[in-house]
Amino acid sequence: MAFYGIxxxxxxxxxxxxxxxxxIKHENIPVYSLIVIPGMKGYIVAEADSAQAIVDATRGNxxxxxxxxxxxxxxxLLETEPIMKELKEGMRIEVLGGPFKGAKAKILRVNKAxxxxxxxxxxxxxxxxxxxxxxxxxxxx
Numbered sequence: 001m002a003f004y005g006i007x008x009x010x011x012x013x014x015x016x017x018x019x020x021x022x023x024i025k026h027e028n029i030p031v032y033s034l035i036v037i038p039g040m041k042g043y044i045v046a047e048a049d050s051a052q053a054i055v056d057a058t059r060g061n062x063x064x065x066x067x068x069x070x071x072x073x074x075x076x077l078l079e080t081e082p083i084m085k086e087l088k089e090g091m092r093i094e095v096l097g098g099p100f101k102g103a104k105a106k107i108l109r110v111n112k113a114x115x116x117x118x119x120x121x122x123x124x125x126x127x128x129x130x131x132x133x134x135x136x137x138x139x140x141x
Contacts, residue, residue, distance in 0.1 A: 001032065003045055003074050004054045005065035010042040017044055020057050029057045037077050045074055087117060087134060092141035095119070098132060104140065105130075 008016040013036045024031045030053045035045040044062070046054050054064045087093075087110050095103045105119040108129055118131045 001047055001049055002051075002068040003047055003071055004051060005069050006044040006046055006054065006058055006062045007065060008042060008044060008062040013042070013044055016062050019061055020044075020046075023059075024057050027056070029053050031057050035074075035078075040077060045069065086139060087137070091139055092122075093117075093119065093137040094140050095132065095136060096138055097136040100130065100132075105137075107137075110134075 006016075006020075017034045017036055020031075020034055023029065024034075030050075031046055031048045033047040035047075037043070037045065046057070048054055048057075051064065051068070058064055087107060089107055089110060091107045093105055093107060095101055095105060100121065104122045106122060107117050108120055109118040111117070111131075115134045116131050117134050117137060118129050119137070120127050120129055
């Protein structure tokens with residue numbers, strides 16, 4: 001088995017994966033897995049015995065990269081660094097998800113056990129502490 005890269009339109013990775021999954025099941029194409037890696041925009045990784053299986057599955061929807069991918073590189077992309085190590089009180093962050101997406105804030109408290117941070121929005125007129133998951137923040141300063 002080998003991993004193959006499939007190039008698709010940025011932002012359409014999940015849609016193309018759904019289409020490929022239906023085709024693979026319907027036509028019994030020997031593709032074993034399809035992976036959308038969050039940080040890798042415009043690409044899907046597929047696991048199959050042969051490149052021909054990927055060509056059959058992607059017919060008209062996406063383009064297969066010419067060479068198989070190195071499995072060590074794929075596993076490195078799947079490993080995530082815990083963000084909790086770098087978060088500290090007083091840091092300036094940007095909220096990446098939820099109702100406050102895009103807002104700038106300051107960290108008031110870090111709860112490593114629950115992987116949550118309590119923040120205070122910088123643009124707010126009244127300081128209200130808000131607790132959110134640490135995965136929804138990005139350090140900006």
